[in-house]
Amino acid sequence: MSKLIVANWKMYLSPKDSVELFGAVAKKSKTVICSSFIALNQLSALAKKSGIGLGAQDCFWDNRGAYTGEVSPLDLKDLGCEYVIVGHSERRNYFKETDKMVGKKVKAALVAGLTPILCVGENESERKKGKASARVEEQLEYALDGLGKKLRAEQWIIIAYEPVWAIGTGNACDPETAVKMHQMIKEKIAKLISVKNVRVLYGGSVDDKNIASYLKNTEIDGALVGGASTKKDVFMSLLAVAAKF
Numbered sequence: 001m002s003k004l005i006v007a008n009w010k011m012y013l014s015p016k017d018s019v020e021l022f023g024a025v026a027k028k029s030k031t032v033i034c035s036s037f038i039a040l041n042q043l044s045a046l047a048k049k050s051g052i053g054l055g056a057q058d059c060f061w062d063n064r065g066a067y068t069g070e071v072s073p074l075d076l077k078d079l080g081c082e083y084v085i086v087g088h089s090e091r092r093n094y095f096k097e098t099d100k101m102v103g104k105k106v107k108a109a110l111v112a113g114l115t116p117i118l119c120v121g122e123n124e125s126e127r128k129k130g131k132a133s134a135r136v137e138e139q140l141e142y143a144l145d146g147l148g149k150k151l152r153a154e155q156w157i158i159i160a161y162e163p164v165w166a167i168g169t170g171n172a173c174d175p176e177t178a179v180k181m182h183q184m185i186k187e188k189i190a191k192l193i194s195v196k197n198v199r200v201l202y203g204g205s206v207d208d209k210n211i212a213s214y215l216k217n218t219e220i221d222g223a224l225v226g227g228a229s230t231k232k233d234v235f236m237s238l239l240a241v242a243a244k245f
């Protein structure tokens with residue numbers, strides 16, 4: 001399976017900067033860019049031309065209704081998105097998204113025909129207490145439980161293993177630990193859903209220098225890249241490394 005690189009541009013770039021960077025990114029490996037909501041409309045035409053996948057960074061769990069400020073998965077699909085990040089730790093921490101809410105979003109995304117990029121990962125204290133695997137298993141159970149009927153055979157689910165302590169800190173998870181977590185995640189998923197099309201990505205302080213140490217492992221199907229994907233030179237060099245795998 002070719003490796004997938006997903007860029008999470010968070011709220012780093014203005015729509016103007018997003019269009020500029022998107023235009024500069026040459027498709028070297030399988031790449032998806034998740035921009036801010038307000039840049040998506042402009043990026044949609046570029047995405048079609050370039051073959052780079054387009055994604056949002058969140059969505060609501062219903063398609064229509066009295067939900068002030070929320071964004072419908074159906075509208076994201078109509079806009080040209082194929083992917084949506086769900087349950088990122090920044091949403092869980094700052095906006096108190098619970099495992100249950102994240103589960104509803106995963107289902108809504110799938111029903112709308114989007115590929116969810118479900119983020120899971122333990123925080124520092126959970127890792128120190130030896131509860132990393134248990135926490136991630138719990139997140140997977142909530143997010144994927146009862147999915148069976150919602151899935152069509154051709155649909156994909158992407159899981160991003162992102163230990164919270166590694167996100168934006170420069171303190172990336174060592175590849176051996178990441179591999180063990182990926183193995184555990186894949187075993188757990190096989191018990192929860194029957195779908196074959198699953199990728200598990202690593203995320204947390206990935207850059208052009210360390211990307212190879214993750215991608216060389218067969219258990220790691222790609223990476224979710226935040227800060228490093230917003231700097232043109234670093235991102236281009238990261239994609240060039242990824243294209244070799």
Ligand code: PGA
Binds near residue numbers: 162166206
């Ligand atoms: P980072 O973020 O690469 O800046 O650590 C990753 C993420 O939050 O998806």
